[in-house]
Amino acid sequence: MSELSIGKELLELAIEIEKNGRFFYEVVARLNRNDQQIVKAFSELATREQQHENTFRDMLVRLGGYRPQQQHAGEHYQYIRDLARSSIFTGERVQALVTDKPMTDLEALEISIGFEKDSILFYSEMRGMVPQQEQDIVDIISNEERKHLSELAYMAGRLRGTM
Numbered sequence: 230m231s232e233l234s235i236g237k238e239l240l241e242l243a244i245e246i247e248k249n250g251r252f253f254y255e256v257v258a259r260l261n262r263n264d265q266q267i268v269k270a271f272s273e274l275a276t277r278e279q280q281h282e283n284t285f286r287d288m289l290v291r292l293g294g295y296r297p298q299q300q301h302a303g304e305h306y307q308y309i310r311d312l313a314r315s316s317i318f319t320g321e322r323v324q325a326l327v328t329d330k331p332m333t334d335l336e337a338l339e340i341s342i343g344f345e346k347d348s349i350l351f352y353s354e355m356r357g358m359v360p361q362q363e364q365d366i367v368d369i370i371s372n373e374e375r376k377h378l379s380e381l382a383y384m385a386g387r388l389r390g391t392m
Contacts, residue, residue: 239355240289244282246348251278253344257337267334267384274341274377281370288363308354338385345378 258271332340352371356364 237289239358240285243285243352243355244289246351247278247282247285250344250348251275251282254278254341257332257341260331260337262334262337264334264384264388267338270380270384271337271341274380277373277377281373284366284370288359288366291363335385335388338381338388342378342381342385345374345381349374349378 254271254275258268258275262268262271349371352367352374356367356371359367
């Protein structure tokens with residue numbers, strides 16, 4: 230793969246992550262949840278994932294013929310790509326989770342927490358592979374993912390009785 234398409238492919242992966250995250254949150258929100266606060270939170274997370282997906286699509290359009298300036302960009306890209314495919318909202322993983330067995334509210338929250346942590350790591354690594362003027366956007370989305378993580382952790386703690 231040429232360096233020319235590295236940034237583009239990372240953005241395409243980010244779009245896929247957000248799209249799969251939205252699907253997961255939408256399905257989990259529709260399941261028979263015992264806690265309406267959790268239903269509302271998952272619905273809101275789905276909406277925010279859609280917004281992130283749209284933001285990354287806009288970045289992809291603006292990217293044009295960008296070439297990463299990093300030395301060893303190809304190696305770094307392969308690491309980020311492997312990270313994304315192994316531990317984040319992949320289509321197969323999400324489909325298996327939502328069709329496998331019914332999840333409790335706590336299980337859904339814990340799975341979501343893991344996905345959000347992985348997304349934060351992915352975006353932190355991806356940041357250096359996009360143009361400098363786009364890095365602020367990646368930072369904003371990473372910070373939003375951190376907020377999602379905090380919200381999910383709070384709700385999980387509440388369900389566990391530790392909050």
